[in-house]
Amino acid sequence: MPTMKPSERMKIPRQAMPERHAAERAVCFQEVNCGYPPDAAATEANRCLQCKDAKCIGGCPVGVNIPAFVEAIAANDLSAAADILLADNVLPGITGRVCPQEKQCEALCVRAKKGTPVGVGYLERFVADWAREHRKDLFEPPAATGKRVAVVGSGPGGLTCAGELAKRGHAVTVFEALHIPGGVLVYGIPEFRLPKAIVHAEVESLRRRGVEIVTDVVIGQTYTIHELLGVEGFDSVFIANGAGLPIFQGIPGENLKGVYSANEFLTRVNLMGAYRFGETDTPIIKASETVVCGGGNTAMDAVRTARRLGGDPATLAYRRSREEMPARAEEVKHAEEEGVVFRFLCSPLEVLGDEKGWVRGVRCIQMELGEPDASGRRRPVPVPGSEFEIPCQVFIQAIGTKANPLLTQTTPGLNTNKWGNIIVDADHMTSIPGVFAGGDIVRGGATVILAMGDGKSAAAAMDRYLGNGSGDAAST
Amino acid sequence: MFTIEQAEWLAPKVRRLVVRAPRVSSHHKPGHFVIVRVHEGGERIPLTIADSDAASGTITLIVQIVGATTERLCSLSAGDSIANVAGPLGRPTEIENFGHAVLVGGGVGTAVIFPQAAKLREVGNRVTAVIGGRSREYVILEKELSSHCNHVYPCTDDGSYGYHGFVTAKLKEVIEECGDVGVVLTAGPVPMMRAVAGVTRPLGIKTIVSLNPIMVDGTGMCGGCRVTVAGEMKFACVDGPEFDAHTVDFAELTDRLTTYREQEALAWNRLHELTERSDASASRCKMREMEDAAASR
Ligand SMILES: Cc1cc2nc3c(=O)[nH]c(=O)nc-3n(C[C@H](O)[C@H](O)[C@H](O)COP(=O)(O)OP(=O)(O)OC[C@H]3O[C@@H](n4cnc5c(N)ncnc54)[C@H](O)[C@@H]3O)c2cc1C
Ligand SMILES: Cc1cc2nc3c(=O)[nH]c(=O)nc-3n(C[C@H](O)[C@H](O)[C@H](O)COP(=O)(O)OP(=O)(O)OC[C@H]3O[C@@H](n4cnc5c(N)ncnc54)[C@H](O)[C@@H]3O)c2cc1C
Ligand code: SF4
Ligand code: SF4
Ligand code: FES
Numbered sequence: 001m002p003t004m005k006p007s008e009r010m011k012i013p014r015q016a017m018p019e020r021h022a023a024e025r026a027v028c029f030q031e032v033n034c035g036y037p038p039d040a041a042a043t044e045a046n047r048c049l050q051c052k053d054a055k056c057i058g059g060c061p062v063g064v065n066i067p068a069f070v071e072a073i074a075a076n077d078l079s080a081a082a083d084i085l086l087a088d089n090v091l092p093g094i095t096g097r098v099c100p101q102e103k104q105c106e107a108l109c110v111r112a113k114k115g116t117p118v119g120v121g122y123l124e125r126f127v128a129d130w131a132r133e134h135r136k137d138l139f140e141p142p143a144a145t146g147k148r149v150a151v152v153g154s155g156p157g158g159l160t161c162a163g164e165l166a167k168r169g170h171a172v173t174v175f176e177a178l179h180i181p182g183g184v185l186v187y188g189i190p191e192f193r194l195p196k197a198i199v200h201a202e203v204e205s206l207r208r209r210g211v212e213i214v215t216d217v218v219i220g221q222t223y224t225i226h227e228l229l230g231v232e233g234f235d236s237v238f239i240a241n242g243a244g245l246p247i248f249q250g251i252p253g254e255n256l257k258g259v260y261s262a263n264e265f266l267t268r269v270n271l272m273g274a275y276r277f278g279e280t281d282t283p284i285i286k287a288s289e290t291v292v293c294g295g296g297n298t299a300m301d302a303v304r305t306a307r308r309l310g311g312d313p314a315t316l317a318y319r320r321s322r323e324e325m326p327a328r329a330e331e332v333k334h335a336e337e338e339g340v341v342f343r344f345l346c347s348p349l350e351v352l353g354d355e356k357g358w359v360r361g362v363r364c365i366q367m368e369l370g371e372p373d374a375s376g377r378r379r380p381v382p383v384p385g386s387e388f389e390i391p392c393q394v395f396i397q398a399i400g401t402k403a404n405p406l407l408t409q410t411t412p413g414l415n416t417n418k419w420g421n422i423i424v425d426a427d428h429m430t431s432i433p434g435v436f437a438g439g440d441i442v443r444g445g446a447t448v449i450l451a452m453g454d455g456k457s458a459a460a461a462m463d464r465y466l467g468n469g470s471g472d473a474a475s476t
Numbered sequence: 477m478f479t480i481e482q483a484e485w486l487a488p489k490v491r492r493l494v495v496r497a498p499r500v501s502s503h504h505k506p507g508h509f510v511i512v513r514v515h516e517g518g519e520r521i522p523l524t525i526a527d528s529d530a531a532s533g534t535i536t537l538i539v540q541i542v543g544a545t546t547e548r549l550c551s552l553s554a555g556d557s558i559a560n561v562a563g564p565l566g567r568p569t570e571i572e573n574f575g576h577a578v579l580v581g582g583g584v585g586t587a588v589i590f591p592q593a594a595k596l597r598e599v600g601n602r603v604t605a606v607i608g609g610r611s612r613e614y615v616i617l618e619k620e621l622s623s624h625c626n627h628v629y630p631c632t633d634d635g636s637y638g639y640h641g642f643v644t645a646k647l648k649e650v651i652e653e654c655g656d657v658g659v660v661l662t663a664g665p666v667p668m669m670r671a672v673a674g675v676t677r678p679l680g681i682k683t684i685v686s687l688n689p690i691m692v693d694g695t696g697m698c699g700g701c702r703v704t705v706a707g708e709m710k711f712a713c714v715d716g717p718e719f720d721a722h723t724v725d726f727a728e729l730t731d732r733l734t735t736y737r738e739q740e741a742l743a744w745n746r747l748h749e750l751t752e753r754s755d756a757s758a759s760r761c762k763m764r765e766m767e768d769a770a771a772s773r
């Protein structure tokens with residue numbers, strides 16, 4: 001294909017992502033985005049200016065070589081595109097779908113300055129989906145090093161670290177507390193945003209690489225970290241148990257029937273399949289009116305899930321304004337199209353119950369934006385006398401999570417900060433020699449790609465710790 | 477998969493299952509529970525570890541049929557397997573020498589006090605168990621408890637066996653007669669635990685209850701198991717399940733346990749219809765076999 005002139009490239013408009021119709025998807029759990037057809041992907045790839053100094057790469061926490069993989073798509077060499085992508089990112093089918101691209105790679109794309117950035121996330125997803133269907137996992141097992149590593153938690157951080165260590169010939173065992181591996185990817189992020197089949201395929205490919213995944217093991221209870229290093233004979237441990245302890249606001253009425261943490265609500269629906277109650281056994285309260293409190297991805301997932309369970313209206317109450325919402329821009333757009341009602345500058349004061357102990361509504365107060373706070377965002381302050389009620393039968397708290405203390409409390413010598421997050425050095429090593437950590441348990445609630453980045457760089461450091469010299473992975 | 481090695485009925489609707497789970501059995505302490513998922517698509521339910529044998533790598537569960545999941549579990553026999561068993565979970569019972577420890581168990585709650593009795597005795601306590609059931613056939617583990625306790629008092633509501641009356645009445649007697657009770661540990665139906673707390677509160681006797689709220693993950697991740705203790709929100713799966721009985725909000729616990737009553741009834745009906753339907757399809761197969769046999773003749 002003759003190379004295009006930049007001026008020609010500049011003329012191509014950003015290719016829209018084909019989506020399931022809003023009315024249809026508001027009542028079903030099938031994926032909203034349908035993926036680019038091949039011609040749209042090629043067209044979108046041609047929008048990339050192939051910058052010498054590609055700023056987009058600096059926006060990606062794992063440094064994906066964006067111009068290179070995009071160029072391979074334009075040249076219709078998807079196999080090469082997959083090789084380039086997978087060299088930096090082992091879970092592109094997942095990050096292509098859930099990364100906050102508008103704040104990362106796409107935010108720094110030069111084309112964002114005048115118009116719209118290259119659809120890096122959409123293209124990443126396109127290549128990953130093609131590779132999953134068309135490529136056999138050709139994998140030469142590396143020479144075994146004889147070292148054994150335990151990974152705690154099978155979220156994106158743990159899975160990435162396990163894959164990287166297996167590539168280097170270490171024997172890896174992942175211990176997962178729940179009955180299905182994947183962490184937030186399976187219990188938190190809903191099917192309509194990230195089909196579980198994609199996560200399961202990634203997990204299967206790790207298994208083929210020789211990674212052993214043991215579910216139903218709760219580290220800190222079934223084994224302590226010290227036992228893993230001692231009697232269980234592991235040479236090193238990577239902790240990626242996430243930050244899964246739900247926060248409740250502490251307002252009256254939080255123990256009424258019909259109040260959920262977003263974690264419980266999403267776990268019942270995603271992990272336990274409560275939206276298919278009948279085929280599955282785990283129940284969920286189906287409400288005609290639901291209110292979700294929060295403004296992040298978790299709140300957005302909860303409110304869109306409630307909408308799909310029949311919530312009409314399904315309302316999101318956020319105490320700041322739209323501009324401050326931390327959720328991915330695409331989710332906010334999708335939620336709006338699906339009929340989710342947004343109440344900005346709205347803060348719940350009390351959950352109201354009926355005489356039988358069921359939620360009947362939530363009493364809120366109107367907020368206004370005052371002076372900027374420590375985070376630089378304008379602090380919401382209540383408007384006196386502006387209280388009002390929103391009727392609902394389910395109220396979901398999605399105001400964040402903290403570090404789960406289960407593991408840290410049973411691990412003497414493991415240093416944590418005042419929020420309970422594990423403290424690590426530049427090599428991701430904790431205060432216990434040979435024990436490394438990464439992902440949300442170190443950072444607090446962050447992102448999938450940051451957890452993966454931690455898993456990857458920790459694996460390199462662990463490899464050095466285990467005496468494997470260079471720290472470079474054998475080629476894929 | 478976790479294989480069932482032994483299964484037997486202890487009482488009507490109460491089954492004892494010995495399950496191979498070596499990772500769990502080697503770490504079990506009194507007070508611990510497991511989360512069990514019987515089959516694919518099944519729900520996760522918490523069950524106390526009634527006993528364990530690290531040498532054979534097994535744990536004992538004592539399960540009462542109260543709904544669809546427990547019924548499915550109790551329909552299994554030796555050789556069958558359970559999809560998932562995670563644990564041990566929860567904080568172990570605080571075991572120390574209280575002088576005289578009285579354990580009060582109602583129904584399958586007796587499964588909770590059984591491992592406690594052994595450990596309390598080991599550290600030098602005098603141990604008395606008061607165990608209750610509706611009638612004679614519902615009193616479980618009496619013989620097993622006898623080997624760890626100085627006294628075991630079975631009680632039945634209808635007087636068909638042992639003491640005629642509620643466990644709380646017998647507990648009062650024991651406290652009055654002995655005068656040296658240092659601690660009471662109790663597990664069973666919520667109204668019973670609440671009544672036990674009512675007996676000991678005015679007397680200022682330290683009392684520990686094992687609470688049974690609805691759980692999902694059992695690791696502190698969902699908050700579904702939250703209970704109010706001394707005015708504070710606690711997650712029973714990681715902060716408990718044992719708490720100071722005198723400060724537990726039992727009314728709230730009772731109410732929260734009714735959250736899924738409607739769906740539980742649906743699940744129950746479905747399970748029973750299913751079994752009927754599979755009987756029906758089995759008989760259809762049988763008929764086809766007979767027809768085939770007739771045709772080939
Ligand atoms: C609802 C929701 C939506 C989100 N949406 C996005 C998004 O769109 N984009 C994005 O980038 N990020 C998103 N995030 C954040 C992202 O999912 C997390 O930052 C990321 O998953 C963290 O990865 P992790 O590997 O550190 O831990 P997790 O994914 O939390 O995985 C931890 C795993 O460890 C297991 N575990 C915990 N304790 C133990 C123990 N003691 N023993 C054994 N196993 C244990 C857990 O069961 C879990 O499987 C979202 C988060 C939530 C909750
Ligand atoms: C720490 C703990 C230890 C327990 N130990 C035992 C035990 O050793 N033996 C035993 O027979 N039972 C025990 N239980 C109770 C047992 O978990 C429930 O009986 C079981 O979950 C009911 O499931 P089901 O589908 O059969 O009944 P359902 O039809 O779901 O419910 C019947 C009743 O059980 C209660 N229940 C429902 N789901 C749960 C749940 N996930 N957790 C707790 N209660 C629930 C409800 O209040 C309901 O009224 C324990 C519970 C806890 C929290
Ligand atoms: S991993 Fe995320 S940030 Fe990096 S290129 Fe892909 S979508 Fe962008
Ligand atoms: S900054 Fe944008 S245009 Fe330039 S290489 Fe990256 S994706 Fe292409
Ligand atoms: S069962 Fe989920 S936090 Fe206790």
